[in-house]
Amino acid sequence: MDADHKMLQAIAAREADLVALTQDLIRIPTLNPPGLNYREICDYLAARLAASGFAVELVRAHGAAADSDTYPRWNIVARRAGGRPGDCVHFNSHHDVVEPGHGWSVDPFGGLLRDGRIYGRGACDMKGGLAASIIAAEAFIEVHPEFHGAIEISATADEESGGYGGVAYLAEQGYFSPDRVQHVIIPEPLNKDRICLGHRGVWWAEIETHGRIAHGSMPFLGDCAVRHMGAVLAEMEETLFPLLAGKRTAMPVVPDGAKQSTLNINAIHGGAVEQDADYTGLPAPCVPDRCRITIDRRFLIEEDIGQVKAEITAMMERVRARRPGFAYEIRDLFEVQPTMTDRGAPIVTTVAAAIERVLHRQADFVVSPGTYDQKHIDRIGRLKNCIAYGPGILELAHQPDEWVGVQDMLDSAKIMALSLAELLLRPAPDQSATISPR
Numbered sequence: 001m002d003a004d005h006k007m008l009q010a011i012a013a014r015e016a017d018l019v020a021l022t023q024d025l026i027r028i029p030t031l032n033p034p035g036l037n038y039r040e041i042c043d044y045l046a047a048r049l050a051a052s053g054f055a056v057e058l059v060r061a062h063g064a065a066a067d068s069d070t071y072p073r074w075n076i077v078a079r080r081a082g083g084r085p086g087d088c089v090h091f092n093s094h095h096d097v098v099e100p101g102h103g104w105s106v107d108p109f110g111g112l113l114r115d116g117r118i119y120g121r122g123a124c125d126m127k128g129g130l131a132a133s134i135i136a137a138e139a140f141i142e143v144h145p146e147f148h149g150a151i152e153i154s155a156t157a158d159e160e161s162g163g164y165g166g167v168a169y170l171a172e173q174g175y176f177s178p179d180r181v182q183h184v185i186i187p188e189p190l191n192k193d194r195i196c197l198g199h200r201g202v203w204w205a206e207i208e209t210h211g212r213i214a215h216g217s218m219p220f221l222g223d224c225a226v227r228h229m230g231a232v233l234a235e236m237e238e239t240l241f242p243l244l245a246g247k248r249t250a251m252p253v254v255p256d257g258a259k260q261s262t263l264n265i266n267a268i269h270g271g272a273v274e275q276d277a278d279y280t281g282l283p284a285p286c287v288p289d290r291c292r293i294t295i296d297r298r299f300l301i302e303e304d305i306g307q308v309k310a311e312i313t314a315m316m317e318r319v320r321a322r323r324p325g326f327a328y329e330i331r332d333l334f335e336v337q338p339t340m341t342d343r344g345a346p347i348v349t350t351v352a353a354a355i356e357r358v359l360h361r362q363a364d365f366v367v368s369p370g371t372y373d374q375k376h377i378d379r380i381g382r383l384k385n386c387i388a389y390g391p392g393i394l395e396l397a398h399q400p401d402e403w404v405g406v407q408d409m410l411d412s413a414k415i416m417a418l419s420l421a422e423l424l425l426r427p428a429p430d431q432s433a434t435i436s437p438r
């Protein structure tokens with residue numbers, strides 16, 4: 001029996017362990033916001049990985065957004081060196097999950113196993129992927145206790161709210177610097193036969209139109225900010241949306257509708273503050289003096305963020321040119337550059353070859369419409385050799401009755417283990433002379 005075959009058998013033999021591990025992780029409700037049970041899940045993983053020979057570090061993101069003594073942002077980084085010089089392969093999963101919401105037919109934190117599926121909030125996004133990467137690493141180490149380089153497994157906080165108390169913090173501390181980590185796999189639920197190379201860019205901004213308050217019976221004495229915003233929205237329909245629809249990317253973004261530039265209006269508010277549902281009175285008559293929208297602009301690798309912003313300013317100026325007294329402000333809220341790992345990068349070609357061996361079909365290459373933690377690894381960590389690859393069906397993320405398939409987890413664990421064998425059983429081609437195991 002050759003070593004690869006032995007390893008695949010070792011994974012198949014761990015099916016019950018994989019299921020139990022996934023269930024245990026789902027049963028720790030790591031809700032974000034506010035950031036519940038982060039320490040508990042890190043302690044659980046620390047015990048598991050220490051027993052498998054990993055050196056374990058718990059890292060709290062002191063001072064990061066949302067970190068507090070009530071809701072500390074705990075992360076875990078576990079490292080197992082192979083005893084010989086070589087590259088480090090890092091699996092990064094986020095341990096936080098979003099709220100369950102309504103519409104569940106099973107307990108969202110019960111981890112029910114039924115008909116080959118494990119149900120629960122976080123099952124596919126992404127505790128199933130985290131469990132698969134742990135099983136893959138443990139099976140690889142059992143068959144190859146001596147190897148080149150190192151394996152790291154991290155479980156990090158706050159991906160669902162931007163990753164600032166998680167991967168961004170670790171990247172700032174040097175955990176993803178290229179002299180420590182050479183290959184990163186993020187086991188997000190992209191489907192077991194797809195490799196996600198990166199994501200589009202994001203710009204969030206608030207646009208506010210200004211007016212002047214007056215009595216609602218004499219609106220001519222005021223200046224209605226909502227009407228000004230109406231003119232902005234009309235201009236958007238007329239010129240901006242057609243412009244964005246015409247911009248197509250060569251990035252393999254899925255789904256198809258996201259292959260163009262997009263813009264969503266996340267919120268609109270103008271005039272009197274909305275009252276609580278139990279308020280039984282009438283509104284007061286005032287001309288609104290402020291109206292605000294929040295825009296969510298997703299841009300392509302072919303676009304420049306400066307140009308993206310300039311388009312919005314130009315649109316506002318067109319409205320201003322034809323509306324007397326029109327005044328506005330644009331406030332930046334958040335921005336992320338697009339990122340896309342090269343198809344020839346070692347982690348891409350390695351995982352693609354392993355997908356072919358296990359699933360007997362060619363890997364699909366995709367780019368995510370929205371961002372995930374790769375943004376921090378790319379921008380702060382300066383590491384380009386990074387992909388998202390993991391089990392689970394993307395469309396189930398954040399849905400009621402979220403589930404992950406046991407067979408999908410087993411298959412992707414096999415693909416991850418074969419990738420480790422490819423990268424860590426011989427010295428790294430160019431770095432083996434300079435990088436020693438840590």
Ligand SMILES: [Zn+2]
Pocket residue numbers: 094125126159188189
């Ligand atoms: Zn996720």
